[in-house]
Amino acid sequence: MTLAPALVPLALQAVETAHPLAATPAHWIWLVLVLPLVGAAVNGVLGVITDWRPGPFDPDPVHTGEFPIPSATLVERAERATPMVMTVIEGHRPRAKPGPGDHGDHHEEGDDAGSHAPPARHPFLGLVSIVGTGVVAAAFAVAVAAFLAMLRTPSEAPYVLTFWDWVKAGPLHIPLALRLDQLSIVMTLVITGVGTLIHLFSIGYMRDDGSYARYFAYLNLFVFFMLLLVLGANYAVMFVGWEGVGLCSFLLIGFWFTEKANADAGKKAFIVNRIGDFGFLVAMFLMFWNFRSLDFTPVMQGAAALPVGSALATTIALFLFLGCTGKSAQIPLYVWLPDAMAGPTPVSALIHAATMVTAGVYLVARSGAIFAAAPAASLTVVLVGALTATFAATIGLKQWDIKKVLAYSTVSQLGYMFVGVGAGAYAAGIFHLVTHAFFKALLFLGAGAVIHSMHHAFHATGRDDDAQDMRNMGGLRRYMPVTFATMWAATLAIAGIIPFAGFFSKDEILGATFAQAHGSVLANASWLGIPGSVVLYAAYVMLLVSAFMTAVYMTRMMLYTFHGPNRTGEGERHHLHEAPLLMTLPLIVLAVLSTVGGWLNVPPLLGALGPVERLGHWLEPVVGAPARALAAGAAEPTLGAEATLVGVAVLVALGGIAYAVARLKPASLVPKAVAPPEQPGIERLLANKYYVDEAYDAAIVQPVVQGSRKVLYRGLDVGIIDRIFVTFFGFEFPRLLSWAGSRLQSGRVGNYAWALLIGVVLLLGAFTLR
């Protein structure tokens, strides 16, 4: 795909049928895509100019121990290369690359200067910050303008902008087209809005990093691909975005790639996602084979024409959902997300909490007609979502790494969203996606501020300790009051306490699951012989249980991080400080959104609060038909029943918080270095994440590795290819031939004459006797 034409304002060539939005600012929606791409290009160029380059002996031979290079050689090479390498040799993570002017200082101050000298700033710090954040902010402005235009000019039909033909081969016709409709504009607003705040936060968080420009280039590129994913008008364009965000995720998880664990985490994310992408691809092939198109509109029409429960719709839906389990970290492919915390924390906030991981939820909502035609597949989505929500929540109960708690919390909340979209409550799923983007981005950014402060404290005294372990924190509310207050807002939101945003969205999913469980098409369908109503009731109970656990582990995290006595250390304590305004400002904005975000979609029960179900009505043209198809037959819950459900949900959340406050004693915690190992039994099982990684390793990774090594490498490559083809046919057989040939060359003229005679006689004889 050539992007060059998109860079010039040739988009005016877009062919649009007379759509009411054509004459409005919505026409400029393509700018939303181009701006982050330009930002990525500019920052990429600056990054290439300024980034330190890995030498021929990277990655980090000292740490991996793979290549035993004498350290004298390394030092010599390092002095010729950048001073960056010196920090690698000293065993410190290369956080900062001194600018060209700082080389002298570095060497003059001696060896220990490398790790404790104040880090030099990136030479293009200002330019990179303005470009990187500015393009996303501008994209947000364009998105808002488009949204306002859509509000002024209501239109049921999607506004499709076709730019040029991307693939034209026989019946396969894929245009590069964008589709602006009620669903994609919601996603675009979330991505650019939350994205802008996270870019802003990143300026403060990543300021001391030597690869500052590279970081913003990747982040801008991610925003571009994410917007392509949600704005694409067909599955193929969406797939380009889908793969692109996977690539950026890989690049950003392994951002500090000189440490092998980080690079491995990036690879793990990429490979696990490959399995899911296989499902997406197969689903696309099936769609094209049966519907002869990959555009959303004809595919949805084709799917809507299929009989309910048809094998084709079920197959396509299940393969699509396989793609979702990879991208959105559901059982069984969730394992990459906790490891993805190896990346910088703002990346975890943007990619692994607010936007990319919700792409699967968007995909299911976007493909609603297919899932509506396949109740069994929808029940699968519900079941997997509910299982993931509960499973991940239990693991979150026993993690010590503040980011790991949030990672499992994200997996759990994604499970919630899938229960919503699986149960046909597409608007509720998207609603939870939006509110989750607010409060989970806030939680991750808050955790980033905490880690930033902890890291500086450890850095100031030169102590080498875990800046992310909650056992090393405690009592931070005295040092970081803004972070403390905003994170509590997010905690109450995720726990589902009225009136925070999470309450409304969670409650809507719970209510929809309960309502669908009786009398609806979904309840009457069966999943592998189990009645749908049983699945839905079970999902409802599992969601309640996980709501309780969510409240427990979030309160636990807050208690251990911000309450009780401080455990950071005597020397380090007075280095703890609140983050700068650049970082607290996004926290405050997100805290406000997490608090009032629920007003987007007020349930009828609380109609006094404002207009009812605004988001639901807004999304109606896109997801209304499939939602009604799946809910057909279900009774609208009475206000009394709904009040009971809401009461139960809030009581469960409050119970979780109360339980955590009553049971957990932050005062009795000890720092990580002196902490005893977990009690055997359930505690250790949870702390070790049910040993799922180990089980996958034993069941899949090791057989593949050992099979590759023993069968493919030792057996096939060394045993057959090397021995027969290389050694025998390539070496021994020619040597035999040449030996035989050289025996004929006696060097005696007489022998040659005899050979000549015999040849002549044979030839003459042959001609004569013919």
Add this chain to the structure above:
Amino acid sequence: MIAEALFFSAVLFVIGVVGVLTRRNAIIIFMCVELMLNAVNLSFVALARLHGITGQAFVVFVMTVAAAEAAVGLAIIISVFRHYQTVDLENVNLLKG
């Protein structure tokens, strides 16, 4: 008449072939080669009586080439002798593989 000439030519040729195959002295082998050439010349001349003058013209060419060949061949044999102090071809096997 032609039959006798051709028979004699064949005898000469076979003597030449046998000489080349069995003898080791380079001079004798060389002479046997000349013998074969002359056997061919004889059959050319004999057959010229049937097929016209072309055969006799060929003989002139063959003798010219044979003279040149004799000059080159003898020169080679002389330099072989100078190098090896022998013209026994059993000992001259530099091309042995």
